[in-house]
Amino acid sequence: MPKKEVLYLKIAKAITEQIQSETLQFGDRLPSLRSAQKLHNVSLNTIKQAYMELESRSLVESRPKFGYFVSQTSQRKLALPSVVNLKGSEIKKTPEDLIDKVFGTISNTDVTQFALGIPGKSFLPLAKLKKSMLNVVKSKNDSGTNYEPVQGNEYLRREIAQWSLVLEGKITEDDLVITSGAMNAIYNCLMAVTKPGDSVAVESPVYFGILQAIQLLGLKAVEIPTHPIYGLDLDALKEQLPKISACCFVTNFNNPLGFQMPDDKKKELVQLITDYNVPLIEDDIYGNLYFGTERPKPCKFYDEADLVMWVGSVSKALAPGYRVGWVAPGKFKDKIIRQKLLQTVCSPSFYSDVIADFLEHGRYDHHLRMFRKKLYSNYLQIQKAVTTYFPDNTKISEPKGGFMLWLELDKRICTENLYDEAFSKKISFAPGRMFSQYNQYGNCMRLNYGLEWTDRVENDLERLGKMIKNNI
Known part of the structure; x- marks a missing residue:
């Protein structure tokens, strides 16, 4: 040597x-x-x-x-979650019943809400958003009653393009279509590139909203094994690509695992979909919520064939209820615009103008820095709490951004049953079975840590840990 x-x-x-x-x-x-x-x-x-x-x-x-x-x-003192190797013979058990139950708690203000992927009000720039609202009200001669262009508010598209610094000028305002949030964009993208009966590749575990959109369109979800640090198993994806009509992935701070797919893997993924001519719908709504020193590149950055449909929104970092999202659909732009014309004619103009005004005048970069700082502090808090209060054989993800934590518990734990016990004590979380079309992840849960950290939050995690220990 x-x-x-x-x-x-x-x-x-x-x-x-x-x-x-x-x-x-x-x-x-x-x-x-x-x-x-x-x-x-x-x-x-x-x-x-x-x-x-x-x-x-x-x-x-x-x-x-x-x-x-x-x-x-x-x-870290606890192990990483396992990579589940799904087989085609897995028992299907769609999670709609569970999703309805968990989403039914959205208006319960007396519940500690670890379940839903919504940032707490203390994280949002409410005063500056109100100021942008007033600016728009004063400047709107039509009081917001006129139709917008079908493609979306030009002012907003221009501001989004300018804020998409990570793409280094690869998209312009003309490349973007405004949508009613990210899920509306994903649904439209799926509709544009598939027909009923087609197969769509997704991560496993997968965000349940994507599963529901696939099912609603009469498509088949093909779950690809996913590593909690590196993301998609590209070899497993390659085996499926000849039978796939589209891919739908969250490559930056995936929901629910929180991984940031390494750049070399993103390049390899883009090369794969290009070789097989399979569109990729890239949900990048968490991309600005990074813990590192710089915003990670999306797959769209490496896309030369215009096959990547890059989706974003303000729902996770700025204004969840405004339902303002967008997509840069590449070669499928005209089809997306035609679909939007038939579905909604255009987007509501008022909230588009408010977000555009905020992006121009609201010091968005400052807000994001503060937001990320709070999220990272909360992540360290929840990581410490889980290590302290949960059983020693708990496995915990290691998110590089966003505000989701994935836990894998003892095999004897059924988080669906645990949910009912926890909810009776005013604690809500997302049971793992919500994140697969199969009867999988029954001993897993997703926790949202994008909420104001209080003594009650800490105490409720301790209580949740005790419940888990009592069920082993």
Whole structure:
């Protein structure tokens, strides 16, 4: 073994031991490359190799311009959730009954709402949104009664295009179609690229709204195994692609697993769908809610064949009830616009103008920074609470953004039954069976941590942990 390799591994081992003994703790900054070079009296390249080795083991993470820091992964005490290998013979058990039950709690203000993917009011810029409302009311000569263009409000499309910095100018206002939220966009995309009886590839576990849209259109969902850190099993997808008419994935901060698909995997995914000429509907509504140093690229960034239909909305970060979403549908734009004309003629103009005004004047970048900071703080809180209060064999996801946490509990736990017990104590969560068309994930649950963190929230997690322990 070359001497240099021994040296960098020796340095990496010493730092690993400091992390394991908690001499170095999560969030601590490692010495700069220059400082570490002097400290260990080695070449700069040796230190770089040592830090890269630590990064490859997820013990440290690099933050451009700031250096290397001890990562959250290094401190985790609970295992990651399992990857379920679904077989075609799985027993179907559609989750509509469960979805109806959980969504029926949306107006219950006395319930601790871990179930629904809606940010708490304290996370939203309500005062600035009201100011944008007043600006629009003053400027609207028609009081918002005129029809918008079918494609959508030009002012809003222009602002969205300008805010889509991650795409580096690859889309313009002309590429976008405004929709009534992200689910409306996904439904329209599915309708545009499939016919009844076709198959659509989805992640597993999958957001239940996507499953419902597929079923409503008379399509078949093909669930692809998914890793909680790296995302889709691309080999499993490749086997299915010859029989697939479309894909529908959440590649950035997936709901419910929270993973951020690595860039090389996204490139590989785009190459695969291009080779097989299969459209990809990319739900990117959580993309701006990242915990890292920069907004991750969507698959749309790597799309040269115009096959990726990029979906976004303001529902998760700004105004859930406004129902303002959009899609950059690539080569399917004309079909999407024709469908929209038949369905709704146009979008309501008032809320489109309010969001456009906010994007232009409301310091959206500042709001997102504060939003992300709160979310990340809550994530650390809920991760600590689950580790403290839940059984030691609980498996927990490691989201890189968004506000969903996926838990896999002891096999003896049925979270559907647990839900009823928890709800009787004013605690709500999303049982795992909601996230598959099969009788799967019965011992799993999804928790929303995008809510104001209070003593009651902490106490309710402790109570939930006790319920789980009592059911084992």
